[in-house]
Every structure is written in C-alpha cells, then in structure tokens.
Amino acid sequence: MHNAGVSETLPKQAGEATGAPRTRRLAYSDLPAVISIERRSFPTPWSLAMFVLELSKPSGICLAAIDGDDLLGYLVCSRYDQVWHLMNVAVIPERRRMGIASRLISQLLEEAGRDLPFTLEVRVSNRDAIAMYEGLGFRSAGVRPRYYQDNGEDALIMWLD
Numbered sequence: 001m002h003n004a005g006v007s008e009t010l011p012k013q014a015g016e017a018t019g020a021p022r023t024r025r026l027a028y029s030d031l032p033a034v035i036s037i038e039r040r041s042f043p044t045p046w047s048l049a050m051f052v053l054e055l056s057k058p059s060g061i062c063l064a065a066i067d068g069d070d071l072l073g074y075l076v077c078s079r080y081d082q083v084w085h086l087m088n089v090a091v092i093p094e095r096r097r098m099g100i101a102s103r104l105i106s107q108l109l110e111e112a113g114r115d116l117p118f119t120l121e122v123r124v125s126n127r128d129a130i131a132m133y134e135g136l137g138f139r140s141a142g143v144r145p146r147y148y149q150d151n152g153e154d155a156l157i158m159w160l161d
C-alpha cells in the first residue's frame with residue numbers, strides 16, 4: 001500500500017535514522033560496516049583481524065558514530081603504557097565535513113580523561129586530517145620518514161598533551 005504522507009505523522013521507530021548522529025562504543029557487530037567504510041577511506045585498509053584485535057584490548061577505546069542503524073564513522077584508540085595512541089578514524093564519504101570525526105575525538109578525550117597524552121601518525125599529504133587534528137589541539141612533533149609502506153610516504157607525528 002502506498003502510504004506517503006502518513007509516515008510523517010508516525011513516531012520514530014527504534015533504530016530509525018534521525019539525521020542527528022550519536023556516539024557509542026564500537027561493537028563486534030559493527031565490523032562489517034566498519035570494513036566497508038575502511039575500504040573506501042584508505043589506500044591500505046585495515047583487515048577485519050586488526051579491528052578484532054583492537055576491540056579485544058580491554059584498555060582501548062573504540063567509538064562509533066551512528067544514525068539510527070547506520071554506522072557513519074568510527075575511531076580506534078589504544079593505550080600503550082602511559083600514552084593514548086589514536087590508531088584509526090574514518091567517516092563515510094557521504095557524511096564528511098559535518099563534524100562527525102571531531103565529535104568522535106572529543107568523546108574520546110572525555111572518556112579517556114586528560115591525565116595522559118595522546119599521539120597519532122598521519123600521512124603528510126593528508127591535509128584535511130591534519131587540519132582537523134590541529135583544530136582539536138594536536139600539534140606536530142616531527143616526522144617518521146617513509147612510515148607508509150605502500151608509497152614510502154612520511155608520517156607526521158602529532159601530540160596532544
């Protein structure tokens with residue numbers, strides 16, 4: 001039955017998209033959607049096994065940005081001794097530049113607290129990501145030469161103390 005117009009008056013069902021993303025912990029059940037975004041986001045995407053390993057670490061913080069049942073983005077952060085290492089962050093291409101990654105990182109800072117410093121590596125050519133990290137307070141602290149094996153690109157090391 002065609003019911004266009006009627007649905008506008010019905011209340012939202014659980015899990016239905018609302019257009020306002022929310023943040024929660026990443027779950028194993030998110031991983032098929034994560035892999036799909038990952039493959040669209042990186043020249044050398046992480047494997048499923050790498051995500052499973054990170055999710056299994058009790059000291060890590062892995063977050064998801066979701067809209068209804070849709071995964072829009074994710075973040076993976078590990079704690080090594082006295083440092084938080086932001087390992088991976090990506091947003092579905094159709095929903096970029098809407099503040100989703102910034103919101104995920106802000107949530108990470110809130111959940112991790114500010115007692116320990118945060119660090120990350122980013123390709124020197126990834127100006128968009130570098131601008132985002134700078135906007136969140138990260139500062140450049142040197143380069144790891146030829147860090148990325150696919151094209152020999154240098155990594156910019158960034159810190160947030």
Ligand SMILES: CC(C)(COP(=O)(O)OP(=O)(O)OC[C@H]1O[C@@H](n2cnc3c(N)ncnc32)[C@H](O)[C@@H]1OP(=O)(O)O)[C@@H](O)C(=O)NCCC(=O)NCCS
Nearest residue numbers: 041089090091096097098099100101102122128129131132
């Ligand atoms: C980098 C990435 C995660 C940013 O996600 P996002 O949700 O679009 O980022 P935000 O909307 O929170 O952007 C925050 C700020 O970053 C900068 N930025 C992000 N995308 C940008 C773009 N395409 N051009 C210029 N600046 C950009 C801007 O300063 C932006 O603030 P503004 O929109 O108020 O100007 C996303 O582009 C992505 O998934 N890229 C592919 C994967 C990747 O490179 N991950 C980072 C690996 S280190």
